[in-house]
Amino acid sequence: MDRFSWSTGGPLYGEKEILKQSSVRIYDGDEKTSYDDGSLILTTHQIIWRDSSDFQICISVPLCLVVFCEKQSGGIGRSAKLSVHLQAAQANRTPGPVSRSRYDYVRFSFKNGGESEFHTKLQSAMQTKEWEKTSSQATSSPVSKSSAKTGPIRASGIVGIERKIEENRRVTDKNISVAFQDLTKLMEKAKEMVSLSSNIANKIKDKKGDITDDETVKFKSYLLSLGIPNPVTKETHGSGTHYHMQLAHEIASLLKQPLEENAGIMLLSDAYCRINRARGMELLSPEDLLNACRMLDNLKLHMKLREFETGVLVLQLDSHSDEKVISQTTELVDDSKSLSAQELANLVSVSVLLAKERLLLAERAGKLCRDDSDEGLRFYPNLFAQPMR
Amino acid sequence: MAASTTFNWPWQYDFPPFFTIQKNADTKAKQIEAWCTLVLEYHQHNKLLKLRVADALASPLFSNKAIERKLPKEGVMEVLESLCKKGNVQWDDKSKTSCVIYWKTIEQWADIIYSWASKTGSLNTVCTLHELTQGPHTTSEPFHGLDDWLLIKALSTLQSRGKAELIGEEGVKFFA
Helix, strand or coil, X not given: CCCCEECCCCCCCCCCEEEEEEEEEEEECCEECCCCCEXXXXXXXEEEEEECXXXXXXXXXXXXXXXXXXXXXXXXXXXXXXEEEECCCCCXXXXXXXXXXXXXXXXXXXXXXXXXXXXXXXXXXHHHCHHHHCCCCCCCCCCCCCCCCCCCCCCCHHHHHHHHHHHHHHHHHHHHHHHHHHHHHHHHHHHHHHHHHHHHHHHHHHCCCCCCHHHHHHHHHHXXXXXXXXXXXXXXXXXXXXXXXXXXXXXXXXXXHHHHHCCCEEEHHHHHHHHHHHHCCCCCCHHHHHHHHHHCCCCCCCEEEEECCCCCEEEEECCCCHHHHHHHHHHHHHHCCCEEHHHHHHHHCCCHHHHHHHHHHHHHCCXXXXXXXXXXXXXXXXXXXXXXX | CCCCCCCCCCXXXXXXXXXXXXXXXXXXXXXXXXXXXXXXXXXXXXXXXXXXXXXXXXXXXXXXXCCCEECCHHHXXXXXXXHHHHCCXXXXXXXXXXXXXXXXXXXXXHHHHHXXXXXXXXXCCEEEHHHHHHCHHHCCCCCCCCCHHHHHHHHHHHHHHCCEEEECCCEEXXXX
């Protein structure tokens, strides 16, 4: 017991708290001491005991003095104990509660249990010998400049519960802010990723000889699906007309190819999905997209927003011609005698909604006529328009 | 008078879109036109004059069981209205539940009867109405079996033109 020193409980240089166990009593060897109810704290450097009713009573023993420790299991009316054998005290030790003791060991009695964990952690801390790594900067004596750390929060009574709740809330707050920090970091990283991908793309261009054309194309398509290198955002272009104009340019350049692949026409909802997939993090609101699309025509970007009479909104290339679609649709209907929107959609592999628009378009042009029955809406060649049969 | 031969349905009758009122204005006009022709021909063939809308909806005229299609009531009404504008249909009441189908207009009937009269040398002679519609000499004429009220209407038209004169309720005298 004479190895213990008075302590402030503040951390030493490089010290970390490992484990804390409440309701621990100290025995000096086999004798009971007045240190009968406190929390025992294991750090990387020392074992600290702090009184639970008066947290200014705080004593510690450096881990370098610990020789070994052993467990003594408890029994009926007896708590489990941990015996810690100690080396002879250092000559220069700071004063402690006991100046001389007959015993070379102390025992910690764990009223609330937890001795096995303490035992394991203590042994691993002794193996790590963390204190040696920082011993050059610090002695075993506690650093006096320790922060104004309040004593351990004691959970007793309503105040205790309230404190505990408060503590939990603080911890949750901290976790949340850490989580959001991660998100911000992710967004920063995303930007890096995008620049990396464009770098790779350039390199590929340079080394075209080494890789087959097929592979280059494939890789490029991967990169493309990664996204737009520099999405137009409200931060970069403000809000309002200018923003929408820039956005329109972005939409036009991104969707030109997909539009060409889809016979020059695409549902606005599909366009919305494609744009936002390409933008990745900087998602676009449907309203902004709509406003931007309305500008496509004025900006002469080779595509425009079109509203069908049914209210369906589509993006359409300027090269798209209704006449061609009508004649193609009419031909298909002629060949199969009659078609529903679903069947046409399968034939020309467009969405059902667009297939229906095609049929309605041909109907308006007088090339088809409808049969609206219980079996659904079907379209037939307009035989009425052919005078004699 | 029952139909002696089976009615020749037009090709449209087997064309499913015929039974859906078309959305395209041009197509619809052609469709309604085809319906008008069909209704008149059907009534003429079966020598039917009256049409009750409720009955017509279920009649073979407006529903083709073979292709499981029938013209909805709105469609039937549109066809009848269109015929009404042409003078081939006359509604019996304001609620338009039944009508008379003139597969030939009164004017046309009047012309037909007069031309028959002049052809057979019946001008300036008196004929009975019964003789005109039921007599042995008119069996091949379209007005054979015509309802009396319709015949009287047609003859009245001739009378107003000064081509005939009704004598009592049974006879008529044609003028040159």
